Amino acid sequence: MDMQAVEFSAFGDPDVLEPRRCEAPEAGAGEVLVEVRACALNHLDLRVRRGEFPWISPPVRPGADVAGVISGSGERVVVYPVFSCGRCPACISGQEHRCPDLELPGVHRPGGYAERIVVPARNAVPVPDTLDLTEWAAVPVVFLTAWHALVGRANLRVGETILITSAGSGLGTAAVQIASAGGARVIATASDESRLARLGRLGAHHTVNYRERDFADAVREITEGKGVDVVLDHLGGPALEESISCLGRGGRLVSCGETAAPGAHLALRPFFNRERSILGSYLGSRKEFLDVLALLGNGTLRPVVDATFPLERAAEAHRYLEGRHAFGKVVLEAPASRP
Ligand SMILES: [Zn+2]
Secondary structure, X not given: OEEEEEEEOOOOOHHHOEEEEEEOOOOOOOEEEXXXXXXXXXXXXXXXXXXXXXXXXXXXXXXXXXXXXXXXOXXXXXEOOOEOOOOOHXXXXXXXXHOOOOEOEOOOEOOOOEOEEEXXXXXXXXXXXXXXXXXXXXXXXXXXXXXXXXXXXXXXXXXXXXXXXXXXXXXXXXXXXXHHHOOOEEEEEXXXXXXXXXXXXXXXXXXXXXXXXOHHHHHHHHOOOOOEEEEEEOOOHHHHHHHHOXXXXXXXXXXXXXXXXXXXXXXXXXXXXXXXXXXXXXXXXXXXXXXXXXXXXXXXXXXXXXXXXXXXXXXXXXXXXXXXXXXXXXXXXXXXXXX
16 A cells, blocks of 8 residues: 655755655554654754754655554554663663663654654554644644653742743743643743733743843843743753843753754853753653643643644645744644545
């Protein structure tokens, strides 16, 4: 049987993404075949396509955020995007995301830009029908990343203040909701008034337009000079350097990406003399995935879908995400999910 998929054979701009007819994969031992209904984009997909991971060799079929139904049974599932060995000390201790053999769909093996995908059976997690599968596809990477960063790594507590920069991103919209639901005071930055208003509706207590004013000044004003307890940064570069100046004494910076610029220049003095910490955060454990799915299933948290595109128009979807037009997630829908 063949199927539709979107792949690229050379790194480059969005036009390298081509719809193709491919042989449908078959599940082996310990695996299941998932009929993909929707697959969300991540900045990771853009970086893979641009060739920022030199150890990947094309052809590549991107897509780490998959929702669909198990072939045969029709059971609705989302895919836990951390494919791990299941046998190493990290896996056995429930830290699958630290597995040395960790693989991601769309990076290390064929991803979700297709009508079908084979995944390890234990990674296909049943989900309730309180959300449709396009909404579920908008969940895995950003909600797992935000949950692990805030709860698992930063240990964000009730009553603490957190700064979430560029909060209109998929990750930001997840983090604002998680922090707010957990009883933290949330300061969110974004680039225009309509995004700020939407962040307020997601639970941000203070919003700052970083195009109109220096956000570090605004944070000092909001916190009466004390600074914040936690900063969640996924941007890297100069924005990260400015975020660090917003940390109070004993503050924790959680870094979980560099979607704006690679690296950052960090001075040490602001860390040691105010006892600040830097925490790295990458995806999250299966337990954390199940915890955050439960809060999405019961409506405490909601995925934010900005735009949907048919699978075959993946290039257009990449251009849209790359142009930073999105508020929340951009999702590709497979033909079976369309009327
Ligand atoms: Zn392992």
